[in-house]
Amino acid sequence: MASLTHAAAGEAAAEEARRPQPYMNPYLAGIGLGLVLLAAFVLVGRGLGASGAFNSTIAWLASIAAPGFAHRNEFLSGYLAGDSHPLKAWLVFEVAGVFAGALLSGLLAGRAVATIEKGPRASVAGRLILAFIGGALMALGAALARGCTSGQALTGGSLLNLGSWAFMLCVFGGAYAVAWFFRKEWR
Amino acid sequence: MIAPLFKLGAFGEETSLVLAFLIGIGFGFFLERAGFGSARKLVSQFYLDDLAVFKVMFTAIVTAMLGTTYLAWMGILDLSLVYLVPTYWVAQVVGGLLLGVGFVVGGYCPGTSIVSTATGRLDGLVFVLGFASGTFAFALAFPLLKGLYLAGDMGTKTLPGVTGLSYGVVVFAVVLMAIGGFAGATWVERKMATAKGGAPDEVSR
Numbered sequence: 001m002a003s004l005t006h007a008a009a010g011e012a013a014a015e016e017a018r019r020p021q022p023y024m025n026p027y028l029a030g031i032g033l034g035l036v037l038l039a040a041f042v043l044v045g046r047g048l049g050a051s052g053a054f055n056s057t058i059a060w061l062a063s064i065a066a067p068g069f070a071h072r073n074e075f076l077s078g079y080l081a082g083d084s085h086p087l088k089a090w091l092v093f094e095v096a097g098v099f100a101g102a103l104l105s106g107l108l109a110g111r112a113v114a115t116i117e118k119g120p121r122a123s124v125a126g127r128l129i130l131a132f133i134g135g136a137l138m139a140l141g142a143a144l145a146r147g148c149t150s151g152q153a154l155t156g157g158s159l160l161n162l163g164s165w166a167f168m169l170c171v172f173g174g175a176y177a178v179a180w181f182f183r184k185e186w187r
Numbered sequence: 188m189i190a191p192l193f194k195l196g197a198f199g200e201e202t203s204l205v206l207a208f209l210i211g212i213g214f215g216f217f218l219e220r221a222g223f224g225s226a227r228k229l230v231s232q233f234y235l236d237d238l239a240v241f242k243v244m245f246t247a248i249v250t251a252m253l254g255t256t257y258l259a260w261m262g263i264l265d266l267s268l269v270y271l272v273p274t275y276w277v278a279q280v281v282g283g284l285l286l287g288v289g290f291v292v293g294g295y296c297p298g299t300s301i302v303s304t305a306t307g308r309l310d311g312l313v314f315v316l317g318f319a320s321g322t323f324a325f326a327l328a329f330p331l332l333k334g335l336y337l338a339g340d341m342g343t344k345t346l347p348g349v350t351g352l353s354y355g356v357v358v359f360a361v362v363l364m365a366i367g368g369f370a371g372a373t374w375v376e377r378k379m380a381t382a383k384g385g386a387p388d389e390v391s392r
């Protein structure tokens with residue numbers, strides 16, 4: 001009897017250890033992000049970003065698969081200019097850091113687990129298809145806007161950049177406008 | 188003026204790339220800490236029951252804005268050397284709307300999709316692949332989209348420059364707006380929690 005209780009207590013403790021820690025207070029996390037962004041401004045003279053790293057990577061892949069096309073393409077050629085390797089770009093290194101930092105934080109908090117994020121009513125296949133479509137739509141938007149939530153909203157927002165504030169309002173506007181139609185994916 | 192250090196020649200490109208990686212670690216760390224590796228947490232912003240996206244984003248904007256304003260005022264940071272994306276307002280309005288739709292459909296934005304992939308989310312990885320495909324599609328279609336890409340060209344413009352207000356006044360207005368927004372966001376979260384019959388204090392954190 002005693003050993004059974006002991007085993008149960010041990011299991012409960014193990015369960016407790018596996019349980020992911022709660023997220024950080026949003027204001028504290030925001031101050032942390034803001035200080036990282038400020039460090040980028042002060043040290044390097046530019047802000048954070050993400051979509052630019054995708055542009056560099058796609059330009060590099062295209063320059064291998066179809067060099068003629070890549071160098072003639074007006075959008076990609078901008079990322080292939082100069083003698084240095086296309087991946088030797090600030091945002092590529094920064095995004096590699098984002099991956100490492102997120103993994104570190106996730107492991108420390110017990111939140112790095114293989115899973116799929118979706119609402120209870122959504123199917124796995126449906127969710128993955130929408131993740132792909134959403135990613136593709138967002139790529140078009142970020143390319144048009146010359147940045148994403150990091151490069152435009154966060155970075156440009158804190159520099160009081162006019163286009164960034166217009167962009168940010170439209171991101172929230174666009175998302176709220178369609179959220180109801182996709183409620184089965186999430187709620 | 189001693190900053191931005193890189194642009195004033197304190198170190199070379201190689202060092203700036205090392206810093207890029209280190210700064211990225213900080214960025215990814217705090218994004219994950221905030222819960223932004225989870226699509227469910229992120230999209231809750233658009234279903235109004237958890238407004239952490241707004242709170243984190245605007246706290247970060249206000250922190251960095253006050254920091255740059257103060258350092259510029261102290262004569263330490265030359266703000267004119269910090270890169271500003273030029274304003275193409277039509278392209279940025281259309282791009283912003285598309286990005287907002289993509290956020291709800293896909294569950295992430297580019298930066299947070301990297302965070303979710305790093306922490307094991309398969310949907311995050313699929314989003315990354317979708318984003319890469321979309322980027323390639325944009326490049327393919329660029330001859331058709333070039334007009335839209337260049338629409339609304341205004342050059343480099345800031346809110347103080349356009350409104351004619353001083354930098355400090357705009358900074359103050361943004362801080363006030365953020366504080367009002369935080370109070371409003373917490374109020375909305377409590378309302379939503381009460382409507383669902385839960386304990387209001389649980390969600391407000």
